Amino acid sequence: MRKRNLMLLLLLGAVAALACGQFVPDLMAPWGGDEEIGGVTLRQQQPRSTPTTPQSGVLAIDTLDKVVVYTPHFSRIDLVCATAPSEDDPEIILAAEAAFTGTVYEGENFSHQNIAGDHVSGGTYYQGHACADITGAFVWEKEGWRFVQHDAKVSMAGAADHQGAAFSQVLFIHRGERVHCNIAATQVFRALCKRHGQLSVVESRGKMRFFDFVLYLLAHDVDEALYLDSGKAFAHDNTGSLLRLATNCRSHATNWLVFYR
Numbered sequence: 001m002r003k004r005n006l007m008l009l010l011l012l013g014a015v016a017a018l019a020c021g022q023f024v025p026d027l028m029a030p031w032g033g034d035e036e037i038g039g040v041t042l043r044q045q046q047p048r049s050t051p052t053t054p055q056s057g058v059l060a061i062d063t064l065d066k067v068v069v070y071t072p073h074f075s076r077i078d079l080v081c082a083t084a085p086s087e088d089d090p091e092i093i094l095a096a097e098a099a100f101t102g103t104v105y106e107g108e109n110f111s112h113q114n115i116a117g118d119h120v121s122g123g124t125y126y127q128g129h130a131c132a133d134i135t136g137a138f139v140w141e142k143e144g145w146r147f148v149q150h151d152a153k154v155s156m157a158g159a160a161d162h163q164g165a166a167f168s169q170v171l172f173i174h175r176g177e178r179v180h181c182n183i184a185a186t187q188v189f190r191a192l193c194k195r196h197g198q199l200s201v202v203e204s205r206g207k208m209r210f211f212d213f214v215l216y217l218l219a220h221d222v223d224e225a226l227y228l229d230s231g232k233a234f235a236h237d238n239t240g241s242l243l244r245l246a247t248n249c250r251s252h253a254t255n256w257l258v259f260y261r
Contacts, residue, residue: 058093058261059237066208066216069193070094070235070245071200074259077140079121079165081255082110087234087242091261096190096201096233096245098257099167102129114254117168118156121255125160128168133182136171138192138226138257140164145199147224149174167255172214173225183227188246189213190233192257194224201228203245229253 062069072093085095100116112119116131120139137152139145141164148155149171156166172181172191189210190203202222204213217225231253233245 057238059235061237063205064220065205067202067204067213067220069195069200069202071198072235072259074261076142076260077145077165078258078260079119079167079255080258081112081115081119081121081126084232084253085256085258090236090240092236093259093261094201094233094235095256095258096192097229097231097253098192098255099128099169100131100133100229101252101254110254115167118153118166119168119255120156120159120164120166123160123163123165125156131168133170134168135179135181136174136226137166137168139166147171147174147194147226149179165257167257170227171225172227173217173222176218176223178214178218181227183210185210187248188230190228190230190245191217192226192228193217193222195220195222201233203233228257232256 058073060069060071060073062071074093079098080095085092099119102114102116112121112126113129115126115128117128117134117137119126119128136147136149137156138147139152139155139159141159141162143162146155152166152168158164159166169192170181170183172179172183173193186209187207188204189208190201191213193200193202195202202217202225208216214225230246230248232247235243235245237243
């Protein structure tokens with residue numbers, strides 16, 4: 001008798017809710033679990049969610065007041081040499097000019113000697129031309145990545161042995177401290193950085209003095225910063241749309257740091 005009365009009360013409550021417009025049953029909604037009240041098991045329904053297109057989340061973009069931080073979630077990195085990476089390649093998350101390039105004359109065949117400093121491309125170690133401005137290097141292997149101030153040749157040889165990538169450049173922040181370098185200019189700057197433990201490409205939102213760029217990065221938790229030649233660079237956002245990064249309207253690069261999905 002008690003069970004029948006309880007069922008009758010529940011039925012009357014549902015009718016009252018329908019009359020007030022507070023309960024609209026969705027027979028196609030997923031079941032959200034069972035609940036037992038007074039010995040009666042009630043099956044709860046949850047509102048049906050709107051289907052959404054899954055996002056890959058391969059590129060995080062953090063826009064600060066003076067810089068933009070691009071953080072790719074990549075599976076591998078390479079230093080692509082000689083031929084610029086294609087903007088139409090869907091496997092590329094971000095590509096940016098990396099090491100400095102020496103003078104390249106029209107009609108001259110590419111040589112790894114055109115690239116400033118030693119580097120690793122496609123898992124092969126190459127010797128570039130000497131450059132007094134170089135103060136460090138970036139090295140990537142499948143096991144991890146690091147910024148190197150001294151003994152870069154040893155680290156690069158290890159990267160080559162493990163099918164990694166590396167290049168030499170101006171290391172101007174190392175372990176959270178400024179490193180003296182010979183750059184003194186006012187322009188749009190770009191750098192490969194370690195920030196909040198992640199590897200990011202940071203680009204100034206407009207022209208600024210290099211000294212101010214360095215101080216800004218230090219004030220915003222950048223522990224490592226390696227200069228990137230600020231010519232051609234592009235990225236693909238989480239929808240696959242092409243983003244062209246800023247440029248200083250000059251580009252005769254021979255090498256590009258490329259992050260792949």
